[in-house]
Amino acid sequence: MDSAISVRGLRKSYGDTTAVAGLDLEVRHGEVFALLGPNGAGKTTTVEILEGFRKRDAGEVRVLGHDPTEASPGWRARVGIVLQGTGEFEELTVAEVVRHFAGFYPNAADPDDVIDRVGLTDKAKSRTHTLSGGQKRRLDVALGIVGRPELLFLDEPTTGFDPAARREFWQLIRDLAGAGTTILLTTHYLDEAEALAQRVGVIAAGQLIEVDEPSRLGDRSNAPATVSWRTPDGWQSEQSASPTALVAELAARFGGEVPGLTVTRPTLEDVYLKMIGEKA
Numbered sequence: 001m002d003s004a005i006s007v008r009g010l011r012k013s014y015g016d017t018t019a020v021a022g023l024d025l026e027v028r029h030g031e032v033f034a035l036l037g038p039n040g041a042g043k044t045t046t047v048e049i050l051e052g053f054r055k056r057d058a059g060e061v062r063v064l065g066h067d068p069t070e071a072s073p074g075w076r077a078r079v080g081i082v083l084q085g086t087g088e089f090e091e092l093t094v095a096e097v098v099r100h101f102a103g104f105y106p107n108a109a110d111p112d113d114v115i116d117r118v119g120l121t122d123k124a125k126s127r128t129h130t131l132s133g134g135q136k137r138r139l140d141v142a143l144g145i146v147g148r149p150e151l152l153f154l155d156e157p158t159t160g161f162d163p164a165a166r167r168e169f170w171q172l173i174r175d176l177a178g179a180g181t182t183i184l185l186t187t188h189y190l191d192e193a194e195a196l197a198q199r200v201g202v203i204a205a206g207q208l209i210e211v212d213e214p215s216r217l218g219d220r221s222n223a224p225a226t227v228s229w230r231t232p233d234g235w236q237s238e239q240s241a242s243p244t245a246l247v248a249e250l251a252a253r254f255g256g257e258v259p260g261l262t263v264t265r266p267t268l269e270d271v272y273l274k275m276i277g278e279k280a
């Protein structure tokens with residue numbers, strides 16, 4: 001089956017600065033794919049090329065089967081983009097802005113339903129300049145999904161959200177994914193990538209250096225575990241490739257409960273930081 005996004009050898013420079021240096025990427029239909037990478041790695045440049053907002057210097061790009069530089073209105077209607085900020089509509093209410101945007105699409109969702117899904121029903125009659133930062137981001141999301149896109153681009157969607165709002169937003173993303181929407185997410189929150197994405201790709205210095213499921217990235221699932229426990233002299237830890245055997249041995253040694261026992265493996269953040277550290 002064709003990929004929703006297919007990129008081969010993508011390159012883009014700004015003067016002497018190489019932003020994207022031969023990047024390859026495949027995003028399957030219906031998956032949530034998270035792009036991770038440090039500041040300046042080339043994520044925004046890549047995503048804006050895929051959205052048809054920037055021209056590339058070289059490489060092949062297909063988004064829903066089309067080259068974004070030749071974007072037709074029909075293609076645009078199938079692609080949802082969550083932009084940051086709706087400053088020009090400050091005097092309109094939330095409901096008015098969402099209805100206005102719904103008018104751009106041939107097959108728009110019901111605006112009231114979209115407002116409800118992003119949790120802004122209480123604010124539907126408020127002017128947008130009175131919204132909090134997190135509420136403005138929810139409105140941005142509403143505008144990105146009102147056209148019922150097949151593919152949704154989300155650039156750092158939960159920056160500024162409180163923890164409860166983030167969980168609600170994650171549920172919205174899961175609902176959209178469950179309904180078959182393909183989602184390309186950029187985020188600096190590793191827990192967000194882990195919670196939402198089937199696969200994550202790490203960009204460093206303009207190239208995709210690894211792609212895998214979050215639980216397997218950097219061979220994380222095979223990494224040694226750290227087993228820690230308390231002894232009369234203080235804490236002790238040991239790295240072990242077979243932590244179950246070590247825990248059994250400790251249980252025998254202590255004759256039952258091992259004081260303060262924890263078994264941990266590297267987190268997604270641990271493997272990610274190691275990966276981009278090696279690349280730097």
Ligand SMILES: Nc1ncnc2c1ncn2[C@@H]1O[C@H](COP(=O)(O)OP(=O)(O)OP(=O)(O)O)[C@@H](O)[C@H]1O
Nearest residue numbers: 014017018019037038039040041042043044045046
């Ligand atoms: N319009 C521009 N003109 C000149 N240089 C640019 C422009 N846009 C981006 N760059 C440069 O290209 C490189 C990649 O930037 P980009 O915004 O794609 O990174 P990013 O991975 O999205 O970073 P962040 O996580 O900080 O958003 C950086 O060195 C940046 O300074």
